[in-house]
Amino acid sequence: MNNPLVENYFRVDKLPHIWCPGCGHGIIMSAIARAIEKSGLDKDKVCIVSGIGCSSRAPGYMDFNTLHTTHGRALAFATGVKLANPELEVIVIAGDGDLSAIGGNHLIHAARRNINLTTICFNNNIYGMTGGQYSPTTATGDKGTTAPYGNIDRPFDITQLAAGAGATYAAKATVYHVNQLQKYIEAAIGHKGFSMVEAVSVCPTYYGRKNKKGSAVDMMNWLKDSFVDMKIAEKMPEKAVGKFVMGEYVNKVEPEYTELYDQVIERLKG
Amino acid sequence: MAVSKDDLMVHIKEEWCKGCGICIAYCPKKVLGFNEHGKVSMLDRDNCIKCGMCEMRCPDFAIFLGGKENV
Numbered sequence: 001m002n003n004p005l006v007e008n009y010f011r012v013d014k015l016p017h018i019w020c021p022g023c024g025h026g027i028i029m030s031a032i033a034r035a036i037e038k039s040g041l042d043k044d045k046v047c048i049v050s051g052i053g054c055s056s057r058a059p060g061y062m063d064f065n066t067l068h069t070t071h072g073r074a075l076a077f078a079t080g081v082k083l084a085n086p087e088l089e090v091i092v093i094a095g096d097g098d099l100s101a102i103g104g105n106h107l108i109h110a111a112r113r114n115i116n117l118t119t120i121c122f123n124n125n126i127y128g129m130t131g132g133q134y135s136p137t138t139a140t141g142d143k144g145t146t147a148p149y150g151n152i153d154r155p156f157d158i159t160q161l162a163a164g165a166g167a168t169y170a171a172k173a174t175v176y177h178v179n180q181l182q183k184y185i186e187a188a189i190g191h192k193g194f195s196m197v198e199a200v201s202v203c204p205t206y207y208g209r210k211n212k213k214g215s216a217v218d219m220m221n222w223l224k225d226s227f228v229d230m231k232i233a234e235k236m237p238e239k240a241v242g243k244f245v246m247g248e249y250v251n252k253v254e255p256e257y258t259e260l261y262d263q264v265i266e267r268l269k270g
Numbered sequence: 271m272a273v274s275k276d277d278l279m280v281h282i283k284e285e286w287c288k289g290c291g292i293c294i295a296y297c298p299k300k301v302l303g304f305n306e307h308g309k310v311s312m313l314d315r316d317n318c319i320k321c322g323m324c325e326m327r328c329p330d331f332a333i334f335l336g337g338k339e340n341v
Contacts, residue, residue, distance in 0.1 A: 002283065003325070003334040015286065016330055022290030026329025178326045204290075217295040220327075 009033040009043070011063050019054065022216020024175035024201030025122050029058045031178055031199070032091070032120060035185035036064075047088045049078040051103060053095035054129045054203075055122030072102025075110045078117050086258040089118070089189060096123040097135040100156050104136075111165035111194045115257035118188045119196040121158050124203035132206030143210045162196040163250045169195035170250040175202060176223040177246065184248065193256050200227070200246075275320045278335050284309045287332035293324035302333075 006012060010033070019025050036046060046064040050056035052071035059066035065088070069077040074092045082090045099107050099121050110117060126144055127133040134144030136156045143150055163170040169191040173181035181199055188195035202208065202219040213219050230247025233240035287309040294302045294310060301318045305311035310333055312318070325334040 003281075003331055003336060005334070006331050010331075016288075016332075019329065021288035022292060023329055026331070027327055030326075030328070030331065175327070182326075216290045216292055220292060220295070 005030070005033055005037065009036065009063055010061055014061050017061050018057065020128075020203075020205040022202065022204040022219075023054070023128075024124065024199075024203075024216075024220075025055055025058065027175040027178055028055075028120065028122055028181070028199040028201060029061065031182040032058075032093075032185055033062065035182050035189060036091075038182075038186055039189045041089055041189070045088055047078075047081055047085075047090045048093060049074045049081065049090060050093045051095075051098040052129075053098045053127065054124070055093055055095040055201075056098060058093045058122075072098050072104075073106065074098065075103060075106035075117065075119065079106075079110060079113075079115055082115055082117055082258060083261065086116070086262070090116075091189070092117055092119040094119065094121055095127075095135075096121060096125060096137040096156075096158060097127045100136045100158050100161060107162065108165035111162050111167040111196070113257045114166060114168055114193045114254050116192055117194055118185075118191070119162075119194070120185060120188075121196060121198045122201050123158060123198055124201040124207060125155075126203050126207040126210075128203045128206050132210055138207075142207075144206075145210070159196065159198045159249050162194075162198075166194070166254075167196050167250060168193035168252050168254050169248075170198075171196075171248045172198040172200065172244075172246045174200040174223040174227050174246065176220045177227065180229075180246070187248070187251070191251070193254055200244075273337070277338055278320050279315070279338050280312055280318055280320070280324065281334055281336045282310055282312060283332045283334075286330050288330055290329065292327050292329065293333050296327055297324055 048059040049067045051074035133146040134151045141150045159172040171184040184197045204216040228240045228243045289308040301314040303313045322335040
């Protein structure tokens with residue numbers, strides 16, 4: 001006996017997944033499946049694309065058209081899929097390192113083009129699969145296997161990065177605030193143009209152990225206490241002091257890339 | 271069609287549970303706990319309000335709110 005959501009949207013023979021106990025990625029994957037269900041999309045019209053990393057294993061478990069590509073290049077492959085088949089709902093799953101380091105160039109240009117892709121960033125602030133190297137989102141001072149004395153880099157805010165590069169929908173929520181996360185993923189799927197949802201995850205195995213953050217529950221509690229909703233932050237700025245702000249950073253309408261491309265074809269047909 | 275909460279119950283798929291304890295920590299009615307194998311267990315079904323938050327935050331699809339006929 002299984003959850004009907006699992007029966008409908010997952011490859012049950014591939015479950016349970018290999019993610020560690022308490023890894024937030026399963027929570028995000030389940031939120032994506034629920035958001036797809038709520039959006040009423042035809043399974044055969046959804047294509048899920050990923051690169052390399054812990055998060056990028058998700059399409060292996062999800063029962064849609066799926067594409068597991070090379071490190072950082074999920075958005076490049078997804079751009080090709082979308083241009084060839086604009087009727088597909090293309091959802092990209094990428095980790096923070098995959099999306100903002102190895103594939104950082106693809107991220108900014110997909111956002112700049114405003115191509116109708118939905119990107120979900122599974123941000124666990126570390127390279128988990130390869131053993132806990134620090135990533136572009138590891139907080140300054142935090143430790144990784146490649147930063148045993150503390151990271152001296154400044155971290156990226158991936159939501160702001162996507163917004164700055166031209167994404168027309170950019171939102172952030174955490175695996176603790178899962179209702180909000182699912183709502184943003186639904187909005188991103190419904191949005192026409194480049195949309196990105198940064199799902200702040202937890203990595204108890206590497207990030208947690210390296211930085212003595214405690215158990216998965218302790219890390220979830222930290223998310224609960226450290227993130228404040230944008231609406232609250234705007235009304236009561238004193239509540240947002242020293243905290244991260246989550247919410248919809250950008251939600252606007254701009255010309256969409258595949259439509260502009262079709263217009264060129266129509267125009268040249270004469 | 272809206273499903274009545276009376277027709278729903280929490281189901282546990284113990285073989286998929288990795289014992290992270292997230293559902294137990296955030297159950298608003300504290301009706302969940304660990305069993306002797308370190309997996310999630312329903313301790314107090316009568317007080318479960320069937321909110322489904324355990325399912326939403328379970329990373330492993332090991333607990334969910336489903337129809338009673340699924341038993």
